Amino acid sequence: MFLWATPFGQRTFGRSRVEQEASKILAANQGLYNGFLAAGLLWSIAAGDGASAFSLRAFFLGCVIVAGTYGGATASRRIFVLQALPGAIGLALAFLARR
Numbered sequence: 636m637f638l639w640a641t642p643f644g645q646r647t648f649g650r651s652r653v654e655q656e657a658s659k660i661l662a663a664n665q666g667l668y669n670g671f672l673a674a675g676l677l678w679s680i681a682a683g684d685g686a687s688a689f690s691l692r693a694f695f696l697g698c699v700i701v702a703g704t705y706g707g708a709t710a711s712r713r714i715f716v717l718q719a720l721p722g723a724i725g726l727a728l729a730f731l732a733r734r
Contacts, residue, residue, distance in 0.1 A: 636666020672699055689733055696726040 638644045639662040640655045648655070655662070675695035682688035699722035707715025 636663050636670070639663070639666070668702075672702070689729065692729050693726060696722050696729065700726065 639648075640652065640659050644650075644655060644662075645652060650658075672695055675691065675698070679688050679691035679695060682691055700719050703715055703717075703719025703722055707713075707719060
């Protein structure tokens, strides 16, 4: 979000400075969205090991999976691998830990 239009962001996402400047607002929105997902996952950790903590964890990991799947289908397959796949692994681990 904060490094989008910097040389680091350009290298990371393979875009020119002009492209990244033009899409800076959209990138900030996406970064904020991802920040809220991360906050929800941290909330689920702080909630402990009960049923409500598991529900929070499952909900927010599900959101990560849906967002990553959508991004992978519409923007870049790389998004699926970097976002949806780790979310799915996390959700599977959460289910296994629940047993």
